[in-house]
Amino acid sequence: MSHVSPRKHTSDAQPVSPERTPLLSLHDVSYLINRQRLVSHVSLDIGAQETISVIGPNGAGKSTLVKLILGLLAPTEGRIEAHQPLQLGYVPQRFSVPAILPLRVKDVLAQADKRRLSREQRDYILERLSLADLLSRQMHHLSGGETQRVLLARALLDKPNLLILDEPMQGLDPDTEALLYAFIDALPEFLRCAMLVVSHDLHWVMRGSRRVVCLNKHICCEGQPAELAVTPEFQDLFGHHYEQPYVHKPHACEHHAPHEM
Numbered sequence: 001m002s003h004v005s006p007r008k009h010t011s012d013a014q015p016v017s018p019e020r021t022p023l024l025s026l027h028d029v030s031y032l033i034n035r036q037r038l039v040s041h042v043s044l045d046i047g048a049q050e051t052i053s054v055i056g057p058n059g060a061g062k063s064t065l066v067k068l069i070l071g072l073l074a075p076t077e078g079r080i081e082a083h084q085p086l087q088l089g090y091v092p093q094r095f096s097v098p099a100i101l102p103l104r105v106k107d108v109l110a111q112a113d114k115r116r117l118s119r120e121q122r123d124y125i126l127e128r129l130s131l132a133d134l135l136s137r138q139m140h141h142l143s144g145g146e147t148q149r150v151l152l153a154r155a156l157l158d159k160p161n162l163l164i165l166d167e168p169m170q171g172l173d174p175d176t177e178a179l180l181y182a183f184i185d186a187l188p189e190f191l192r193c194a195m196l197v198v199s200h201d202l203h204w205v206m207r208g209s210r211r212v213v214c215l216n217k218h219i220c221c222e223g224q225p226a227e228l229a230v231t232p233e234f235q236d237l238f239g240h241h242y243e244q245p246y247v248h249k250p251h252a253c254e255h256h257a258p259h260e261m
């Protein structure tokens, strides 16, 4: 990818956890077209095994940001820097195969580089994503959920170090959605990688300890779900759709219950 320059990282005195070892940095990246700014001054570091969820309203520039990271678009301002050679995996929002094109599931999966995983590891992916019965089916006959499972398997078979999922659960039934979320939430060690997940599913996004980036052309707020949920920027954009689960926080005042005195 021409816009990304791999750079050797010199070791600092501070040890960095594997999750936080830098993989990719966006430096003040903007994308303009026809004098319209679709992405504005985005700076973002992605750690080597970090999961980042990207949320934002329709038209906020999320897919444009994904295309910039994939190298399908070049930043018109700023730059993207890879700290290690990138192996990208991508599951798009939509994928349709024309009925006229014969393409079986096994043809799609066969495009992956077989040298990157062992046979057992490849079988594990197919088994976890329940693909055994689909292998001979035509892609254009698959349902939305089946297609997303195939695309996720295809992406993982290349053992990416950065997996980008652009609203992968759109239109899926709750069972398929739960299956895919459970799978990406607990990838086995041999598939552990950085993930950037664009999602409108606030209940998944705000669960757990993934870093959340809220994009509205620029990054309007980011952080851990609990920190983010109380920011005015998040409240403005999503407050009416998302109620933070009640969390009891012990307070630090001096009074004691009678039995403690």
Ligand SMILES: Nc1ncnc2c1ncn2[C@@H]1O[C@H](COP(=O)(O)OP(=O)(O)OP(=O)(O)O)[C@@H](O)[C@H]1O
Pocket: 033, 034, 036, 038, 056, 057, 058, 059, 060, 061, 062, 063, 064, 065
């Ligand atoms: N090539 C283009 N030329 C002009 N405008 C574009 C182009 N591509 C995207 N846009 C506009 O840029 C804005 C951002 O689009 P983008 O697809 O990145 O948003 P998004 O956050 O992914 O939206 P959604 O949540 O609806 O998928 C939209 O208003 C879109 O119409």
